[in-house]
Amino acid sequence: MDQSSNQNNLHEPIEVDATFSRHLLGHCQPVAFRTSSGREVAITQVGLVHPKYDGLRTVYAFDVTDGATDYRLALDCDSLNWFLEFEGDQYV
Amino acid sequence: MYRPPNDTIFIDLNSCFATIEQQARPMLRGRPVAITNRITPNACIIAASYEAKARGIKVGMRRMEAEALCPDLIFAETEPSKYIYVHQKLRSIMEDYSADVVMKSIDEGVINLAAAPPHIRTRSRHEIGYEIKHRLLTEVGDWMRCNVGIASNRFLAKLAGELHKPDGLDEITAENQRAIFATLKLTDLPGINVRMERRLNAVNIFTPLQLLDTDEETLIKMVCHSIDGSKWYKRLRGIEVDDWQSDIKSVGRQYVLESKTLTRRETEARILHLAEDVGYRLRSKDLYARGVYVWTYGYDDIYSHRAKLTPAVFNSDADICRIARQLFAELPSPVRIIGITLYKLQNHPETQQTFWQPELDRRDRLCRASDAINLRFGSRTIHSADSAGTDHVKTKIPFGSVRYLDHSIT
Numbered sequence: 001m002d003q004s005s006n007q008n009n010l011h012e013p014i015e016v017d018a019t020f021s022r023h024l025l026g027h028c029q030p031v032a033f034r035t036s037s038g039r040e041v042a043i044t045q046v047g048l049v050h051p052k053y054d055g056l057r058t059v060y061a062f063d064v065t066d067g068a069t070d071y072r073l074a075l076d077c078d079s080l081n082w083f084l085e086f087e088g089d090q091y092v
Numbered sequence: 093m094y095r096p097p098n099d100t101i102f103i104d105l106n107s108c109f110a111t112i113e114q115q116a117r118p119m120l121r122g123r124p125v126a127i128t129n130r131i132t133p134n135a136c137i138i139a140a141s142y143e144a145k146a147r148g149i150k151v152g153m154r155r156m157e158a159e160a161l162c163p164d165l166i167f168a169e170t171e172p173s174k175y176i177y178v179h180q181k182l183r184s185i186m187e188d189y190s191a192d193v194v195m196k197s198i199d200e201g202v203i204n205l206a207a208a209p210p211h212i213r214t215r216s217r218h219e220i221g222y223e224i225k226h227r228l229l230t231e232v233g234d235w236m237r238c239n240v241g242i243a244s245n246r247f248l249a250k251l252a253g254e255l256h257k258p259d260g261l262d263e264i265t266a267e268n269q270r271a272i273f274a275t276l277k278l279t280d281l282p283g284i285n286v287r288m289e290r291r292l293n294a295v296n297i298f299t300p301l302q303l304l305d306t307d308e309e310t311l312i313k314m315v316c317h318s319i320d321g322s323k324w325y326k327r328l329r330g331i332e333v334d335d336w337q338s339d340i341k342s343v344g345r346q347y348v349l350e351s352k353t354l355t356r357r358e359t360e361a362r363i364l365h366l367a368e369d370v371g372y373r374l375r376s377k378d379l380y381a382r383g384v385y386v387w388t389y390g391y392d393d394i395y396s397h398r399a400k401l402t403p404a405v406f407n408s409d410a411d412i413c414r415i416a417r418q419l420f421a422e423l424p425s426p427v428r429i430i431g432i433t434l435y436k437l438q439n440h441p442e443t444q445q446t447f448w449q450p451e452l453d454r455r456d457r458l459c460r461a462s463d464a465i466n467l468r469f470g471s472r473t474i475h476s477a478d479s480a481g482t483d484h485v486k487t488k489i490p491f492g493s494v495r496y497l498d499h500s501i502t
Contacts (some may be wrong), residue, residue, distance in 0.1 A: 048232075051177065070118065
């Protein structure tokens with residue numbers, strides 16, 4: 001296995017179950033997501049939530065894991081659509 | 093000599109980029125991680141996690157060398173937006189304690205509690221330090237760690253912050269300073285490198301304690317040969333002499349070419365991309381330049397450079413790109429690294445009107461309009477046709493300077 005943490009930029013529309021609370025890191029915590037192919041992933045941990053700017057457009061990046069793989073979910077603040085951006089290698 | 097109270101708190105994120113990557117991607121936690129600007133076989137490591145450092149990985153190592161030393165080393169590519177976000181969060185936390193906060197780099201900063209409101213100034217320094225650590229965990233992420241150093245000036249606070257890495261909290265006071273200095277080498281002191289150590293050794297100063305005991309006159313006349321000796325004398329005694337900020341003297345960028353097979357035209361497009369980028373940074377600070385410096389590193393490690401100084405100031409992309417193109421035409425090929433720097437900066441253009449003023453005004457308006465569009469719709473929405481196809485030449489992490497760490501460059 002290539003030890004480099006290769007990530008492929010997917011930008012795949014997904015459906016996300018999320019909890020919003022001002023007490024949560026980034027005030028929003030994705031709980032699970034479903035891809036267009038029907039695959040369901042339960043999120044066990046949210047790593048970092050940070051904004052990315054492209055002009056005045058803001059996309060919130062959620063780095064999450066299901067315990068085996070790291071994922072990058074993105075919430076477009078203009079359209080309120082969620083995307084799966086990266087799916088990391090399985091390291092274990 | 094009067095020693096001020098311990099009002100300076102120095103905060104330093106531990107192995108900043110690697111820790112942020114481990115924070116973002118929990119699967120990397122507890123594992124040796126190296127951060128590079130680009131995942132290539134010859135990539136240079138710019139940060140390593142503590143697990144990697146324990147296995148002998150050092151910043152500056154090449155990927156192949158590091159993999160030989162630590163076969164299970166995981167490489168991650170830099171993602172500046174993450175680091176800038178953590179930098180901004182850290183700054184925001186620090187600013188809750190005092191109006192006088194200075195970020196010294198992307199991962200470290202200084203709080204001056206002398207400028208804090210009374211209800212904070214009267215609190216225990218240790219309590220504030222532990223609170224900042226706790227806030228970093230709860231507001232950024234549970235893998236984030238920082239070192240906290242407390243002292244009466246920045247020099248001693250930074251030294252205190254480096255005593256117990258990672259996740260330490262130390263205070264240097266007049267009472268414990270000699271005991272702490274007795275455990276250190278000269279090069280453990282911030283600002284003392286091997287060259288400075290040799291100069292100190294030449295006047296029989298071999299330890300931090302001997303340096304502390306040296307009188308001011310010897311430091312001025314025998315060691316530094318300048319007023320810097322007096323600054324060292326005060327610095328070592330907890331007097332603040334480093335609370336100054338330098339003006340912007342130059343604006344520059346460099347880029348390691350992604351391929352050996354780029355044509356001259358393709359390399360020039362990347363130079364022009366960098367020229368547009370530094371032009372935007374220059375204008376974002378309302379500055380003008382008079383000089384352009386273009387340099388390259390060849391595959392034979394030969395450094396080549398050309399510079400041009402003009403009588404009139406400029407800050408438009410058209411002017412910067414025109415001069416950059418002229419200078420690049422005089423440089424040899426093929427090249428491995430390219431760079432451009434604008435220098436002789438000033439705040440305002442000369443007020444004297446020139447014959448070409450209408451044309452200059454038109455260029456100025458055009459630049460401002462394209463900057464406004466790029467700010468609204470995203471960087472490089474508008475750029476010159478000559479730098480087309482170079483959108484992958486992304487801004488990497490600005491080491492040292494924190495002047496451009498706003499969202500506009502992410």
